[in-house]
Amino acid sequence: VTELRSRWREAVRGAAPAAGCPESERFWDAACGSLTAREVCELADHAAQCPACADAWALARELREGSGAAVPRMRGRSARWLWVPGLVAATLLVLLVARRETVEPGLQVTASLIRFVPGGTEERMPEPVSLVVGDRVGLAVEADAPAYVYVVSIDSAGHGALLFPLPGLESTNPLPAARRHLLPGRREGRPMAWPVETASGREELLVVAAYEPWAAMEQLAAAAGRDALALALPDDLGVHLRGIGDATPDPSVPAPPRIAGPTLPPAGAWVRRVEIRTAP
Amino acid sequence: MDLEWVRRTIESAVGRHCPRWLVAHREDLVQTAMARILDRARPGGGDAEMNATYLWKTAHSVVLDELRRKRWEAERPLGSERPAETQARGADPEREAAAREIGRHVTDCLKTLVQPRRRAVTLHLVGYAPAEAGALLAWSAKRVSNLVHRGLADLRECLGAKGVGP
Numbered sequence: 001v002t003e004l005r006s007r008w009r010e011a012v013r014g015a016a017p018a019a020g021c022p023e024s025e026r027f028w029d030a031a032c033g034s035l036t037a038r039e040v041c042e043l044a045d046h047a048a049q050c051p052a053c054a055d056a057w058a059l060a061r062e063l064r065e066g067s068g069a070a071v072p073r074m075r076g077r078s079a080r081w082l083w084v085p086g087l088v089a090a091t092l093l094v095l096l097v098a099r100r101e102t103v104e105p106g107l108q109v110t111a112s113l114i115r116f117v118p119g120g121t122e123e124r125m126p127e128p129v130s131l132v133v134g135d136r137v138g139l140a141v142e143a144d145a146p147a148y149v150y151v152v153s154i155d156s157a158g159h160g161a162l163l164f165p166l167p168g169l170e171s172t173n174p175l176p177a178a179r180r181h182l183l184p185g186r187r188e189g190r191p192m193a194w195p196v197e198t199a200s201g202r203e204e205l206l207v208v209a210a211y212e213p214w215a216a217m218e219q220l221a222a223a224a225g226r227d228a229l230a231l232a233l234p235d236d237l238g239v240h241l242r243g244i245g246d247a248t249p250d251p252s253v254p255a256p257p258r259i260a261g262p263t264l265p266p267a268g269a270w271v272r273r274v275e276i277r278t279a280p
Numbered sequence: 281m282d283l284e285w286v287r288r289t290i291e292s293a294v295g296r297h298c299p300r301w302l303v304a305h306r307e308d309l310v311q312t313a314m315a316r317i318l319d320r321a322r323p324g325g326g327d328a329e330m331n332a333t334y335l336w337k338t339a340h341s342v343v344l345d346e347l348r349r350k351r352w353e354a355e356r357p358l359g360s361e362r363p364a365e366t367q368a369r370g371a372d373p374e375r376e377a378a379a380r381e382i383g384r385h386v387t388d389c390l391k392t393l394v395q396p397r398r399r400a401v402t403l404h405l406v407g408y409a410p411a412e413a414g415a416l417l418a419w420s421a422k423r424v425s426n427l428v429h430r431g432l433a434d435l436r437e438c439l440g441a442k443g444v445g446p
Contacts, residue, residue, distance in 0.1 A: 004386070004435075005405050011383025016348055028340045030416065037418035044399040044417075047406065048390040051383055052348075058406045059297050059347075060340050066289035108396065144394060211423065 009058060012051035022046060024056045031060035107270045108144040109209045113137055114182065116193050122182075128275040136193035139164070139183045143209055146174040147270075150217045151183060152206040153194075153230065160233040162217055163194055163205075168226035173213065184229065194229060199280040210269035287314055290339055297347060309346050316342045382444060389438035397431030404428045 017024075022043060029035050030043055047054040115123040116136045124140070131137065141149055151164040164183045165173050169192070171185030184192045208214060224231040291310050298306050317338050386405075390398055403413040403424075410424040417424070439445065 007379055007382045008386045008405055011379040024341055024344050028337050040416045041399055044402045048398050048402040049387055054406055056344050059344055061407050062293045063340050
Protein backbone atom coordinates (compact mmCIF):
# COMPACT_ATOMS: atom_id res chain seq x y z
CA VAL A 1 0.00 0.00 0.00
CA THR A 2 2.85 2.34 0.81
CA GLU A 3 4.38 1.63 -2.57
CA LEU A 4 1.03 2.15 -4.27
CA ARG A 5 0.52 5.50 -2.58
CA SER A 6 4.06 6.54 -3.39
CA ARG A 7 3.70 5.62 -7.07
CA TRP A 8 0.33 7.28 -7.34
CA ARG A 9 1.62 10.45 -5.73
CA GLU A 10 4.58 10.42 -8.08
CA ALA A 11 2.24 10.15 -11.04
CA VAL A 12 0.02 13.06 -10.03
CA ARG A 13 2.73 15.55 -9.06
CA GLY A 14 2.42 18.76 -10.95
CA ALA A 15 -0.46 17.52 -13.09
CA ALA A 16 -2.35 20.29 -14.82
CA PRO A 17 -5.90 21.03 -13.72
CA ALA A 18 -8.73 20.72 -16.19
CA ALA A 19 -11.64 22.98 -16.88
CA GLY A 20 -14.16 22.60 -14.13
CA CYS A 21 -11.64 21.84 -11.42
CA PRO A 22 -12.24 23.59 -8.10
CA GLU A 23 -9.97 26.52 -7.29
CA SER A 24 -6.80 25.30 -5.63
CA GLU A 25 -7.72 27.47 -2.65
CA ARG A 26 -10.53 25.05 -1.92
CA PHE A 27 -7.97 22.37 -1.13
CA TRP A 28 -6.15 24.72 1.18
CA ASP A 29 -9.44 25.41 2.92
CA ALA A 30 -10.06 21.68 3.16
CA ALA A 31 -6.62 21.15 4.67
CA CYS A 32 -7.41 23.87 7.21
CA GLY A 33 -10.66 22.19 8.18
CA SER A 34 -12.63 25.20 6.95
CA LEU A 35 -15.09 23.22 4.85
CA THR A 36 -18.15 21.29 5.87
CA ALA A 37 -18.15 17.52 5.64
CA ARG A 38 -20.38 17.73 2.60
CA GLU A 39 -17.95 20.08 0.85
CA VAL A 40 -15.05 17.80 1.70
CA CYS A 41 -16.97 14.90 0.22
CA GLU A 42 -17.51 16.83 -2.99
CA LEU A 43 -13.81 17.61 -3.19
CA ALA A 44 -12.94 13.98 -2.48
CA ASP A 45 -15.26 12.83 -5.26
CA HIS A 46 -13.53 15.20 -7.64
CA ALA A 47 -9.98 14.44 -6.48
CA ALA A 48 -10.60 10.71 -6.90
CA GLN A 49 -10.76 11.25 -10.65
CA CYS A 50 -8.54 14.31 -11.03
CA PRO A 51 -4.81 13.82 -10.39
CA ALA A 52 -4.14 17.56 -10.49
CA CYS A 53 -6.57 18.24 -7.68
CA ALA A 54 -5.40 15.26 -5.67
CA ASP A 55 -1.92 16.72 -5.95
CA ALA A 56 -3.12 20.18 -4.93
CA TRP A 57 -4.79 18.70 -1.90
CA ALA A 58 -1.77 16.64 -0.90
CA LEU A 59 0.44 19.72 -1.15
CA ALA A 60 -2.01 21.72 0.93
CA ARG A 61 -2.04 19.05 3.61
CA GLU A 62 1.74 18.94 3.75
CA LEU A 63 2.12 22.70 3.93
CA ARG A 64 -0.58 22.93 6.52
CA GLU A 65 1.15 20.29 8.57
CA GLY A 66 4.47 22.01 8.08
CA SER A 67 3.04 25.31 9.20
CA GLY A 68 2.59 23.81 12.63
CA ALA A 69 -1.16 24.33 12.59
CA ALA A 70 -3.30 21.97 14.54
CA VAL A 71 -4.97 19.00 12.92
CA PRO A 72 -8.48 19.99 11.81
CA ARG A 73 -11.09 19.35 14.41
CA MET A 74 -14.49 17.89 13.85
CA ARG A 75 -16.67 20.69 12.62
CA GLY A 76 -20.15 21.31 13.82
CA ARG A 77 -22.79 19.95 11.56
CA SER A 78 -24.92 22.33 9.65
CA ALA A 79 -28.19 21.20 11.08
CA ARG A 80 -31.29 21.96 9.09
CA TRP A 81 -34.56 21.93 10.96
CA LEU A 82 -37.36 20.11 9.28
CA TRP A 83 -40.78 21.65 9.23
CA VAL A 84 -43.48 19.16 9.95
CA PRO A 85 -46.79 20.95 9.42
CA GLY A 86 -49.16 20.55 12.33
CA LEU A 87 -46.70 18.68 14.48
CA VAL A 88 -44.69 21.45 15.98
CA ALA A 89 -45.68 21.02 19.58
CA ALA A 90 -45.53 17.28 19.71
CA THR A 91 -42.58 16.35 17.57
CA LEU A 92 -39.64 16.67 19.84
CA LEU A 93 -38.55 13.33 18.54
CA VAL A 94 -38.82 14.45 14.95
CA LEU A 95 -36.81 17.55 15.62
CA LEU A 96 -34.15 15.74 17.54
CA VAL A 97 -33.81 13.25 14.77
CA ALA A 98 -34.11 15.74 11.93
CA ARG A 99 -31.22 17.81 13.20
CA ARG A 100 -29.06 14.91 12.20
CA GLU A 101 -30.64 14.31 8.84
CA THR A 102 -28.73 16.65 6.65
CA VAL A 103 -25.12 15.89 6.68
CA GLU A 104 -23.81 12.44 7.29
CA PRO A 105 -22.45 11.26 4.01
CA GLY A 106 -21.25 7.93 5.31
CA LEU A 107 -23.88 5.21 5.59
CA GLN A 108 -25.60 4.47 2.30
CA VAL A 109 -29.12 3.23 2.87
CA THR A 110 -32.12 2.55 0.71
CA ALA A 111 -35.55 2.18 2.29
CA SER A 112 -38.98 1.84 0.77
CA LEU A 113 -42.40 1.03 2.09
CA ILE A 114 -43.87 -2.25 0.91
CA ARG A 115 -47.56 -3.21 0.88
CA PHE A 116 -48.26 -6.91 1.20
CA VAL A 117 -50.91 -7.78 -1.31
CA PRO A 118 -53.15 -10.74 -0.56
CA GLY A 119 -51.76 -13.67 -2.48
CA GLY A 120 -48.26 -13.19 -1.22
CA THR A 121 -46.92 -10.49 -3.50
CA GLU A 122 -45.23 -7.27 -2.49
CA GLU A 123 -46.06 -3.86 -3.85
CA ARG A 124 -43.50 -1.09 -3.52
CA MET A 125 -45.40 2.07 -2.58
CA PRO A 126 -44.50 5.37 -4.24
CA GLU A 127 -44.42 8.44 -2.04
CA PRO A 128 -46.47 9.98 -0.64
CA VAL A 129 -47.78 6.59 0.30
CA SER A 130 -51.54 6.12 0.32
CA LEU A 131 -52.93 3.31 2.46
CA VAL A 132 -56.33 2.20 3.63
CA VAL A 133 -57.44 0.52 6.79
CA GLY A 134 -56.74 -3.15 6.49
CA ASP A 135 -53.54 -2.79 4.52
CA ARG A 136 -50.51 -4.60 5.80
CA VAL A 137 -47.16 -3.00 5.24
CA GLY A 138 -43.45 -3.50 5.80
CA LEU A 139 -40.23 -1.71 5.09
CA ALA A 140 -37.55 -2.92 2.70
CA VAL A 141 -34.20 -1.62 3.83
CA GLU A 142 -30.62 -2.20 2.72
CA ALA A 143 -27.40 -0.57 3.90
CA ASP A 144 -23.83 -0.73 2.67
CA ALA A 145 -22.54 -1.56 6.13
CA PRO A 146 -23.94 -3.31 9.18
CA ALA A 147 -26.51 -0.87 10.51
CA TYR A 148 -28.69 -0.36 13.53
CA VAL A 149 -32.08 0.40 12.04
CA TYR A 150 -35.03 1.95 13.85
CA VAL A 151 -38.52 2.49 12.49
CA VAL A 152 -40.81 4.94 14.25
CA SER A 153 -44.38 5.81 13.32
CA ILE A 154 -45.67 9.30 14.07
CA ASP A 155 -49.29 10.22 13.60
CA SER A 156 -50.75 13.57 12.66
CA ALA A 157 -50.93 14.59 16.30
CA GLY A 158 -47.28 13.87 16.82
CA HIS A 159 -47.75 10.69 18.80
CA GLY A 160 -45.08 8.16 18.09
CA ALA A 161 -44.44 4.46 18.34
CA LEU A 162 -41.46 2.28 17.83
CA LEU A 163 -42.12 -0.35 15.17
CA PHE A 164 -38.66 -1.83 14.91
CA PRO A 165 -36.70 -3.33 16.61
CA LEU A 166 -38.92 -5.23 19.00
CA PRO A 167 -38.41 -8.38 21.05
CA GLY A 168 -39.37 -11.64 19.41
CA LEU A 169 -38.65 -10.51 15.87
CA GLU A 170 -36.09 -12.61 14.09
CA SER A 171 -34.49 -9.59 12.45
CA THR A 172 -32.29 -7.92 14.99
CA ASN A 173 -29.85 -5.06 14.98
CA PRO A 174 -27.36 -4.59 13.55
CA LEU A 175 -28.83 -5.68 10.24
CA PRO A 176 -26.14 -7.27 8.05
CA ALA A 177 -24.80 -5.19 5.19
CA ALA A 178 -25.54 -5.40 1.48
CA ARG A 179 -28.69 -7.43 1.89
CA ARG A 180 -32.34 -6.51 1.52
CA HIS A 181 -34.16 -6.79 4.83
CA LEU A 182 -37.91 -6.79 4.94
CA LEU A 183 -39.07 -5.39 8.28
CA PRO A 184 -40.58 -6.20 10.70
CA GLY A 185 -39.56 -9.63 9.40
CA ARG A 186 -40.47 -12.96 10.91
CA ARG A 187 -41.56 -13.91 14.36
CA GLU A 188 -41.34 -17.58 15.28
CA GLY A 189 -40.97 -18.34 11.61
CA ARG A 190 -44.11 -16.47 10.53
CA PRO A 191 -43.76 -13.41 8.28
CA MET A 192 -45.09 -10.33 10.06
CA ALA A 193 -46.44 -7.02 8.82
CA TRP A 194 -47.58 -3.74 10.32
CA PRO A 195 -51.36 -3.47 9.96
CA VAL A 196 -53.11 -0.20 9.19
CA GLU A 197 -55.83 -0.22 11.82
CA THR A 198 -57.17 3.33 11.84
CA ALA A 199 -57.47 6.10 9.32
CA SER A 200 -55.58 8.87 10.98
CA GLY A 201 -55.02 11.00 7.90
CA ARG A 202 -51.43 12.03 7.58
CA GLU A 203 -48.63 10.09 9.21
CA GLU A 204 -44.94 9.64 8.91
CA LEU A 205 -42.54 6.81 9.25
CA LEU A 206 -39.14 7.80 10.48
CA VAL A 207 -36.42 5.40 9.45
CA VAL A 208 -33.14 5.85 11.26
CA ALA A 209 -30.00 3.88 10.44
CA ALA A 210 -26.70 4.23 12.24
CA TYR A 211 -23.44 2.49 12.88
CA GLU A 212 -24.07 2.60 16.59
CA PRO A 213 -27.14 1.59 18.60
CA TRP A 214 -29.71 4.27 19.43
CA ALA A 215 -29.61 3.81 23.17
CA ALA A 216 -33.03 5.30 23.91
CA MET A 217 -34.82 3.05 21.45
CA GLU A 218 -32.91 -0.01 22.59
CA GLN A 219 -34.06 0.71 26.14
CA LEU A 220 -37.64 0.98 25.01
CA ALA A 221 -37.53 -2.10 22.85
CA ALA A 222 -36.08 -4.18 25.66
CA ALA A 223 -39.15 -3.39 27.76
CA ALA A 224 -41.72 -4.38 25.13
CA GLY A 225 -43.65 -7.60 25.22
CA ARG A 226 -42.53 -10.35 22.89
CA ASP A 227 -45.77 -10.23 20.89
CA ALA A 228 -45.92 -6.48 20.39
CA LEU A 229 -45.80 -5.12 16.86
CA ALA A 230 -45.39 -1.57 18.10
CA LEU A 231 -44.42 0.18 21.29
CA ALA A 232 -45.89 3.54 22.19
CA LEU A 233 -43.18 6.05 22.91
CA PRO A 234 -43.15 7.56 26.39
CA ASP A 235 -44.76 10.89 27.20
CA ASP A 236 -41.57 12.87 27.12
CA LEU A 237 -41.09 11.95 23.48
CA GLY A 238 -44.72 12.32 22.45
CA VAL A 239 -46.56 9.09 23.06
CA HIS A 240 -49.51 7.08 21.75
CA LEU A 241 -49.84 5.30 18.51
CA ARG A 242 -52.55 5.52 15.95
CA GLY A 243 -52.80 4.24 12.45
CA ILE A 244 -50.07 1.83 11.56
CA GLY A 245 -49.34 -0.83 14.10
CA ASP A 246 -50.99 -1.96 17.25
CA ALA A 247 -50.35 0.07 20.34
CA THR A 248 -52.36 -2.06 22.67
CA PRO A 249 -50.43 -1.96 25.93
CA ASP A 250 -48.80 -5.17 26.88
CA PRO A 251 -50.07 -6.07 30.35
CA SER A 252 -46.67 -7.31 31.33
CA VAL A 253 -45.33 -3.81 30.74
CA PRO A 254 -47.63 -1.34 32.50
CA ALA A 255 -46.09 1.75 31.06
CA PRO A 256 -43.21 2.52 28.79
CA PRO A 257 -40.06 3.11 30.77
CA ARG A 258 -38.62 6.55 31.11
CA ILE A 259 -35.55 6.86 29.04
CA ALA A 260 -32.37 7.14 31.01
CA GLY A 261 -29.54 9.02 29.38
CA PRO A 262 -29.46 10.75 26.01
CA THR A 263 -32.44 10.38 23.72
CA LEU A 264 -30.78 11.52 20.53
CA PRO A 265 -29.99 9.04 17.81
CA PRO A 266 -26.29 8.26 17.34
CA ALA A 267 -24.17 10.91 15.72
CA GLY A 268 -24.16 10.68 11.97
CA ALA A 269 -27.35 8.69 11.77
CA TRP A 270 -29.04 8.35 8.40
CA VAL A 271 -32.65 9.49 8.64
CA ARG A 272 -35.49 9.22 6.19
CA ARG A 273 -39.10 10.35 6.49
CA VAL A 274 -41.78 8.47 4.61
CA GLU A 275 -45.02 10.38 4.33
CA ILE A 276 -48.14 8.28 4.54
CA ARG A 277 -51.81 9.09 4.06
CA THR A 278 -54.29 6.70 5.56
CA ALA A 279 -57.94 6.53 4.59
CA PRO A 280 -60.88 4.42 5.78
CA MET B 281 6.27 35.51 10.91
CA ASP B 282 9.47 33.51 10.72
CA LEU B 283 10.25 33.48 7.01
CA GLU B 284 13.12 31.08 7.48
CA TRP B 285 10.57 28.64 8.89
CA VAL B 286 8.35 29.22 5.88
CA ARG B 287 11.27 28.60 3.59
CA ARG B 288 12.26 25.40 5.33
CA THR B 289 8.71 24.14 5.23
CA ILE B 290 8.38 24.96 1.56
CA GLU B 291 11.70 23.27 0.83
CA SER B 292 10.46 20.22 2.61
CA ALA B 293 7.10 20.21 0.83
CA VAL B 294 8.68 20.82 -2.54
CA GLY B 295 11.16 18.07 -1.81
CA ARG B 296 8.32 15.64 -1.26
CA HIS B 297 6.24 17.01 -4.10
CA CYS B 298 8.82 17.62 -6.73
CA PRO B 299 8.65 15.03 -9.50
CA ARG B 300 11.77 12.96 -9.75
CA TRP B 301 12.66 14.48 -13.10
CA LEU B 302 12.41 17.96 -11.62
CA VAL B 303 14.83 17.38 -8.76
CA ALA B 304 17.50 19.47 -10.43
CA HIS B 305 15.20 22.49 -10.33
CA ARG B 306 14.12 22.11 -6.76
CA GLU B 307 16.19 24.96 -5.38
CA ASP B 308 15.13 27.28 -8.21
CA LEU B 309 11.56 26.36 -7.55
CA VAL B 310 11.85 27.20 -3.86
CA GLN B 311 13.55 30.53 -4.65
CA THR B 312 10.91 31.51 -7.15
CA ALA B 313 8.14 30.48 -4.84
CA MET B 314 9.60 32.46 -1.94
CA ALA B 315 9.99 35.56 -4.10
CA ARG B 316 6.39 35.35 -5.25
CA ILE B 317 5.14 34.62 -1.77
CA LEU B 318 6.89 37.66 -0.36
CA ASP B 319 5.60 39.75 -3.21
CA ARG B 320 2.01 38.66 -2.77
CA ALA B 321 1.82 38.28 0.98
CA ARG B 322 3.31 41.46 2.29
CA PRO B 323 2.59 41.41 6.00
CA GLY B 324 1.74 45.06 6.20
CA GLY B 325 0.60 45.18 9.78
CA GLY B 326 -2.76 44.04 10.99
CA ASP B 327 -3.51 40.77 12.60
CA ALA B 328 -0.38 38.65 12.78
CA GLU B 329 -2.28 35.41 12.75
CA MET B 330 -4.22 36.45 9.68
CA ASN B 331 -1.00 37.39 7.94
CA ALA B 332 0.49 34.02 8.73
CA THR B 333 -2.64 32.28 7.48
CA TYR B 334 -2.60 34.29 4.28
CA LEU B 335 1.08 33.65 3.79
CA TRP B 336 0.67 29.89 4.05
CA LYS B 337 -2.30 29.97 1.76
CA THR B 338 -0.25 31.96 -0.72
CA ALA B 339 2.60 29.50 -0.35
CA HIS B 340 0.27 26.69 -1.34
CA SER B 341 -0.96 28.52 -4.39
CA VAL B 342 2.49 29.62 -5.52
CA VAL B 343 4.22 26.29 -5.03
CA LEU B 344 1.41 24.56 -6.87
CA ASP B 345 1.65 27.02 -9.75
CA GLU B 346 5.40 26.60 -9.96
CA LEU B 347 5.24 22.83 -9.93
CA ARG B 348 2.62 22.84 -12.63
CA ARG B 349 4.55 25.36 -14.70
CA LYS B 350 7.71 23.31 -14.47
CA ARG B 351 5.86 20.19 -15.44
CA TRP B 352 4.22 21.96 -18.34
CA GLU B 353 7.60 23.24 -19.53
CA ALA B 354 9.07 19.80 -19.32
CA GLU B 355 6.22 18.10 -21.08
CA ARG B 356 5.46 20.59 -23.83
CA PRO B 357 5.50 18.84 -27.14
CA LEU B 358 7.26 19.30 -30.45
CA GLY B 359 9.62 22.12 -31.00
CA SER B 360 10.45 22.57 -27.39
CA GLU B 361 13.05 20.54 -25.63
CA ARG B 362 13.02 19.42 -22.09
CA PRO B 363 15.69 21.28 -20.15
CA ALA B 364 18.97 19.51 -20.62
CA GLU B 365 19.81 19.36 -16.95
CA THR B 366 16.52 17.70 -16.21
CA GLN B 367 17.27 14.96 -18.64
CA ALA B 368 20.80 14.61 -17.41
CA ARG B 369 20.22 14.56 -13.69
CA GLY B 370 16.79 13.33 -12.88
CA ALA B 371 14.83 11.86 -15.69
CA ASP B 372 14.06 8.20 -16.02
CA PRO B 373 11.58 7.96 -18.87
CA GLU B 374 10.78 4.35 -18.14
CA ARG B 375 9.99 5.02 -14.51
CA GLU B 376 7.99 8.13 -15.41
CA ALA B 377 5.95 6.16 -17.90
CA ALA B 378 5.35 3.41 -15.36
CA ALA B 379 4.27 5.92 -12.72
CA ARG B 380 1.89 7.59 -15.15
CA GLU B 381 0.44 4.22 -16.07
CA ILE B 382 -0.08 3.30 -12.43
CA GLY B 383 -1.61 6.70 -11.77
CA ARG B 384 -4.05 6.18 -14.61
CA HIS B 385 -4.99 2.70 -13.39
CA VAL B 386 -5.46 3.91 -9.82
CA THR B 387 -7.71 6.71 -11.03
CA ASP B 388 -9.72 4.25 -13.12
CA CYS B 389 -10.04 1.83 -10.21
CA LEU B 390 -11.02 4.54 -7.76
CA LYS B 391 -14.06 5.18 -9.93
CA THR B 392 -15.23 1.63 -9.34
CA LEU B 393 -15.24 1.86 -5.54
CA VAL B 394 -18.47 2.51 -3.69
CA GLN B 395 -18.68 6.13 -2.68
CA PRO B 396 -17.74 6.04 1.03
CA ARG B 397 -14.76 3.80 0.34
CA ARG B 398 -13.69 5.97 -2.58
CA ARG B 399 -13.75 9.07 -0.43
CA ALA B 400 -11.84 7.45 2.40
CA VAL B 401 -9.24 5.94 0.06
CA THR B 402 -8.80 9.24 -1.78
CA LEU B 403 -8.04 11.05 1.46
CA HIS B 404 -5.72 8.22 2.40
CA LEU B 405 -3.84 8.57 -0.87
CA VAL B 406 -3.70 12.32 -0.39
CA GLY B 407 -1.93 11.61 2.88
CA TYR B 408 -4.48 11.90 5.64
CA ALA B 409 -4.35 9.66 8.68
CA PRO B 410 -7.72 8.17 9.68
CA ALA B 411 -8.22 10.63 12.54
CA GLU B 412 -7.57 13.63 10.29
CA ALA B 413 -9.75 12.30 7.49
CA GLY B 414 -12.45 11.52 10.04
CA ALA B 415 -12.34 15.08 11.30
CA LEU B 416 -12.79 16.44 7.79
CA LEU B 417 -15.54 14.04 6.80
CA ALA B 418 -17.32 14.04 10.17
CA TRP B 419 -16.77 10.31 10.46
CA SER B 420 -15.14 8.38 13.27
CA ALA B 421 -11.51 7.40 12.81
CA LYS B 422 -12.56 3.79 13.17
CA ARG B 423 -15.04 4.12 10.35
CA VAL B 424 -12.42 5.75 8.15
CA SER B 425 -9.97 2.96 8.94
CA ASN B 426 -12.52 0.33 8.01
CA LEU B 427 -13.44 2.08 4.78
CA VAL B 428 -9.79 2.57 3.83
CA HIS B 429 -9.04 -1.07 4.59
CA ARG B 430 -11.93 -2.33 2.48
CA GLY B 431 -11.39 0.27 -0.21
CA LEU B 432 -7.73 -0.62 -0.60
CA ALA B 433 -8.67 -4.28 -0.85
CA ASP B 434 -11.07 -3.36 -3.67
CA LEU B 435 -8.39 -1.22 -5.25
CA ARG B 436 -5.84 -4.02 -5.13
CA GLU B 437 -8.32 -6.40 -6.68
CA CYS B 438 -9.10 -3.94 -9.44
CA LEU B 439 -5.43 -3.23 -10.09
CA GLY B 440 -4.69 -6.94 -10.08
CA ALA B 441 -7.31 -7.43 -12.75
CA LYS B 442 -5.51 -4.82 -14.82
CA GLY B 443 -2.23 -6.62 -14.38
CA VAL B 444 -0.80 -4.11 -11.90
CA GLY B 445 0.63 -5.80 -8.85
CA PRO B 446 3.48 -5.70 -6.40
